[in-house]
Amino acid sequence: MFPLIDSLPRYSAVYLEALEKKGRQESTIRRYFYDVNDFLAWMRVVKKEDSFSVFQSLQTKDFQSYFDFLMKERHYSLRTLQRVLTVLKQLVQFQISLGNLSFNPVSGVEIGPKDDACFTEEDFITSDELQQLFETVRSYKGLTENQQKYRHMLIDRNQSIIMLLAYYGLTLHELTSLKMKHINFTKGYVHVPSETSLTREIPLEKNDQTLLYSYYETIPQAVRPAWYSNDHFLAAFDYQRGTYRWVYKTHSPKPLTEIAVQKMIRLEIERSGLRKGISAQHLRRTCILNDVKAGLDFETMKTKYGFRSPLSLRRYYNYLQVIPT
Structure with missing residues (x-):
């Protein structure tokens, strides 16, 4: 098992463990870990904690706020944004499959390229x-x-x-x-x-x-x-x-x-x-x-x-x- 998985909250750790059981490469697990861990760090700052109850309460606007941060402050490329979006969408979908969530708020997030937007x-x-x-x-x-x-x-x-x-x-x-x-x-x-x-x-x-x-x-x-x-x-x-x-x-x-x-x-x-x-x-x-x-x-x-x-x-x-x- 990828050694850092246990450092995550249980609801996100089981998601990565499931990916390992499916035979995903360690490099993929490592990349997913850092993407999930980064989002959890954002939760701890903005929402004050990364508990599952807070995770369950997140709405599309919350995830959109996170991606706006990645776009505006970290200047992530579209490819990187799409990767992070996929990771978080799958994390939520995994919880849906367990019956812990009823819908996927990440599906409503917009990360379209805005490179052609005009400055003022x-x-x-x-x-x-x-x-x-x-x-x-x-x-x-x-x-x-x-x-x-x-x-x-x-x-x-x-x-x-x-x-x-x-x-x-x-x-x-x-x-x-x-x-x-x-x-x-x-x-x-x-x-x-x-x-x-x-x-x-x-x-x-x-x-x-x-x-x-x-x-x-x-x-x-x-x-x-x-x-x-x-x-x-x-x-x-x-x-x-x-x-x-x-x-x-x-x-x-x-x-x-x-x-x-x-x-x-x-x-x-x-x-x-x-x-x-x-x-x-x-x-x-x-x-x-x-x-x-x-x-x-x-x-x-x-x-x-x-x-x-x-x-x-x-x-x-x-x-x-x-x-x-």
């Missing part, structure tokens, strides 16, 4: 808005007394996040996947591994290199990620203890999750008084658009930002043709 001005962030966002991140305005107490430990981390999204165009998934082995402070570059786009290496401007290292040094040495290791670069913070979180089971800092980054950006946007809805996606889009405006050719853009689909990149060139100059 609201899909980007202006230079003034970005400057205001950076100023807010560096400020203590609107913070509680407890937040102010530890703000000095978070300013460089939060600035680094905004910088990597807005100036280097990382996706949210790429950002939170960065590990210490991907950061070279000496030579000044970041290796960006990606499951959803092309792996690439990006050189850092000197000031940005200094900012990343400054954040790294704000982490107390006892809980600091180790150089050139598999420790995640971006760590979660614990306000109760006044330090960065440490996972004793893995002997490493607790990684900052995509959802935590989204929340951080949302709170900083609220604090800055900027329009609602600005997200990590807005920052990446604006970075890409600025390079298109600067005249970078199509193939260079594909490589620089890891585009697998030319249709996704073509949207930026199409938008540039219709906006006023």
